[in-house]
Amino acid sequence: MTQHDTAGAAREFLERTGLEPTLNRILVLSAVAAHHRPVTAAEVHSHILREHRINRVTVYRILDLLADRGAVNRFNSGERAQHYCVGGNHSHFHCTGCGRVQCIANEDLHFDETAVANALNLAVSHVDLHLEGLCPDCARAAG
Structure with a gap:
């Protein structure tokens, strides 16, 4: 996907969610994607x-707005910094060795919201697990 395609998709998403597609919002959402x-x-x-010149605080504020509106996922990896990503319902793995964070499709974990909701007798609309451990590279190095 080209930078223009990403910016166009960001603009369309912002418009669909009722957010004004300002240049800074488009740039922030495009950068995450x-x-x-x-x-x-x-x-x-x-x-x-x-x-593009943009204030660091502006980036934080836009990321918070996008997370509050569901445009990006916001999560803490156990370190000080929040992480942001786009995409559907998924979970996250944080390597405690190298600090890398990656997204994992919930389907790869063999569960979905319906299964969790049924098992717990709750109205679950979103599942986000936070997994920690060692990635394959760090596990081999610790080996």
Whole structure:
């Protein structure tokens, strides 16, 4: 996907969710989507600064707004920084060795919201597990 495609998709999403598609909002959402992995606000800020001047606090505020509206997923990996990613219902793995964070499709974990809701007799609309351990590289190195 090109940068133009990502920006166009970001604009359409913002319009669908009732948010004004300002340039900064489009840039922030596009930067999160462009990484294809969970990123910190600092990484989003650095990505945008390559081509556009934006205040760090503005990035944090936009990320909070996007997370509150469901445009991005926000989670804490156990470290100080919040991480942000796009995509449907999924969970996250944090490697305690190298610090890398990755998204994992809930289907790969063999469960879904309906199964969890039925098992717990709750009205579950979203499942987000936080998994911690060692990635394959760190597990081999610790080996």
